[in-house]
Amino acid sequence: MGDPTRKAELFDALAQTGKALSNGKRLELLDLLAQGERSVDALARAAGLGLTTASAHLQALKQAGLVTTRRSGVRIHYRLAGEDVAALYALLQQVARTHRAATEQARTAYLGPEDTEQLTREELLERVQAGTATLIDVRPAEEYAAGHIPGALSVPLDELEARLAELPDGVEVVAYCRGANCVLSHEAARLLGSRGHRALRLADGMLEWRLAALPVEGGAA
Amino acid sequence: MGDPTRKAELFDALAQTGKALSNGKRLELLDLLAQGERSVDALARAAGLGLTTASAHLQALKQAGLVTTRRSGVRIHYRLAGEDVAALYALLQQVARTHRAATEQARTAYLGPEDTEQLTREELLERVQAGTATLIDVRPAEEYAAGHIPGALSVPLDELEARLAELPDGVEVVAYCRGANCVLSHEAARLLGSRGHRALRLADGMLEWRLAALPVEGGAA
DNA sequence: ACAATATTCCATGGATTTATGGAGGATGTC
DNA sequence: GACATCCTCCATAAATCCATGGAATATTGT
Numbered sequence: 001m002g003d004p005t006r007k008a009e010l011f012d013a014l015a016q017t018g019k020a021l022s023n024g025k026r027l028e029l030l031d032l033l034a035q036g037e038r039s040v041d042a043l044a045r046a047a048g049l050g051l052t053t054a055s056a057h058l059q060a061l062k063q064a065g066l067v068t069t070r071r072s073g074v075r076i077h078y079r080l081a082g083e084d085v086a087a088l089y090a091l092l093q094q095v096a097r098t099h100r101a102a103t104e105q106a107r108t109a110y111l112g113p114e115d116t117e118q119l120t121r122e123e124l125l126e127r128v129q130a131g132t133a134t135l136i137d138v139r140p141a142e143e144y145a146a147g148h149i150p151g152a153l154s155v156p157l158d159e160l161e162a163r164l165a166e167l168p169d170g171v172e173v174v175a176y177c178r179g180a181n182c183v184l185s186h187e188a189a190r191l192l193g194s195r196g197h198r199a200l201r202l203a204d205g206m207l208e209w210r211l212a213a214l215p216v217e218g219g220a221a
Numbered sequence: 222m223g224d225p226t227r228k229a230e231l232f233d234a235l236a237q238t239g240k241a242l243s244n245g246k247r248l249e250l251l252d253l254l255a256q257g258e259r260s261v262d263a264l265a266r267a268a269g270l271g272l273t274t275a276s277a278h279l280q281a282l283k284q285a286g287l288v289t290t291r292r293s294g295v296r297i298h299y300r301l302a303g304e305d306v307a308a309l310y311a312l313l314q315q316v317a318r319t320h321r322a323a324t325e326q327a328r329t330a331y332l333g334p335e336d337t338e339q340l341t342r343e344e345l346l347e348r349v350q351a352g353t354a355t356l357i358d359v360r361p362a363e364e365y366a367a368g369h370i371p372g373a374l375s376v377p378l379d380e381l382e383a384r385l386a387e388l389p390d391g392v393e394v395v396a397y398c399r400g401a402n403c404v405l406s407h408e409a410a411r412l413l414g415s416r417g418h419r420a421l422r423l424a425d426g427m428l429e430w431r432l433a434a435l436p437v438e439g440g441a442a
Numbered sequence: 443a444c445a446a447t448a449t450t451c452c453a454t455g456g457a458t459t460t461a462t463g464g465a466g467g468a469t470g471t472c
Numbered sequence: 473g474a475c476a477t478c479c480t481c482c483a484t485a486a487a488t489c490c491a492t493g494g495a496a497t498a499t500t501g502t
Contacts, residue, residue, distance in 0.1 A: 011246070014313065017316060081320045088309075095302075098305065099302045187223070
């Protein structure tokens with residue numbers, strides 16, 4: 001009635017994919033890849049990893065079936081194997097945050113105090129359609145290019161201070177970034193608030209927006 | 222712009238939850254818990270683990286926030302921390318199967334050849350409502366008691382052969398069990414087929430049925 | 443063919459994980 | 473209170489994972 005060895009092999013096979021999610025650096029790489037494809041050294045730099053270390057982790061993700069590769073000239077671009085992988089990553093984040101206090105603590109320690117106002121995807125959608133808010137995407141330009149919320153302006157956090165003049169006065173500014181655990185929109189909202197703007201931020205980010213099947217502009221057509 | 226140490230701590234915190242999914246035995250325990258709560262030694266026996274080993278894995282799942290405990294007299298019952306955990310487990314299975322050939326191979330090696338006909342949840346729902354099929358739940362009675370598809374008869378695989386006479390002749394029999402990777406319905410369908418019944422099986426199982434928010438009978442009211 | 447760039451492969455030492463058996467705690471029974 | 477049951481905690485040895493640096497491989501440009 002079901003060979004126990006075969007059964008163990010099946011569960012071990014599933015665990016191989018689970019293992020890919022068992023290391024913080026690999027999750028950080030997945031987090032980046034959830035915003036669009038990237039080359040190995042771009043990933044290594046963005047995640048603060050040694051090149052060989054990043055390569056090894058990416059191999060592990062590939063073995064687990066979570067990412068695929070594409071060669072373009074001399075460099076190799078990694079990307080998520082599918083939207084279900086993005087969904088798996090997002091769900092892991094949600095479960096970890098909901099059911100484990102230590103995760104929530106680490107999150108607030110990283111993102112800083114909840115001193116800026118947030119709004120939901122639905123609220124954002126309303127305001128954008130009504131034109132009552134300016135929406136800015138504070139992720140790196142590369143990620144904006146790979147797909148963004150329709151109507152959003154690309155203002156990477158790096159450039160925000162220098163480009164404050166571009167933002168209309170007296171209108172709400174809504175910032176968003178990668179996802180629920182991304183610090184960029186928090187910092188953007190703080191900066192905007194301190195300069196007299198009425199600043200809000202999207203509670204989560206591009207990852208959750210895409211998974212909710214809301215409209216996306218740019219990127220792979 | 223975002224303390225790198227704090228950032229690493231956040232991703233490591235997420236990875237703590239991911240680690241829970243990185244071991245085959247732990248996934249097997251989750252698989253059992255997805256059918257309902259159980260005590261430690263029941264889990265150890267069902268998963269073929271030593272008691273202390275099972276306890277250690279359950280502690281790991283608890284630390285990760287995936288399960289909670291409830292004491293009842295001298296024994297401690299573990300259960301999933303929420304339906305989102307069941308969803309996470311189901312999604313991991315789906316991703317592993319879809320994107321990794323080795324997983325699919327291990328699955329077919331365990332479940333056996335695809336020599337029995339399967340049907341989807343929607344098809345099953347139609348037949349049950351129309352009354353054109355007899356539905357049997359071939360999981361252990363304990364799991365049936367914790368919740369089953371409305372109208373299903375509890376016929377644990379162990380007892381199926383002895384209780385064949387209970388099944389009406391000339392009517393389709395549909396068997397289901399725990400989920401997409403559960404062997405019980407495959408074996409039940411083979412047995413039924415070899416005894417002259419027209420036997421089908423649900424393509425997945427109770428886990429996916431519940432996650433699809435389809436009606437469930439029995440269990441926690 | 444040769445050099446340059448991007449990535450993977452390989453070997454290594456240090457840290458982490460796992461299974462197991464025995465001791466220790468909590469609860470219920472007599 | 474003594475005892476049995478169920479579970480957790482602790483110590484240990486084997487296996488696995490991780491970061492790192494140097495060598496090997498693949499592609500492009502000269």
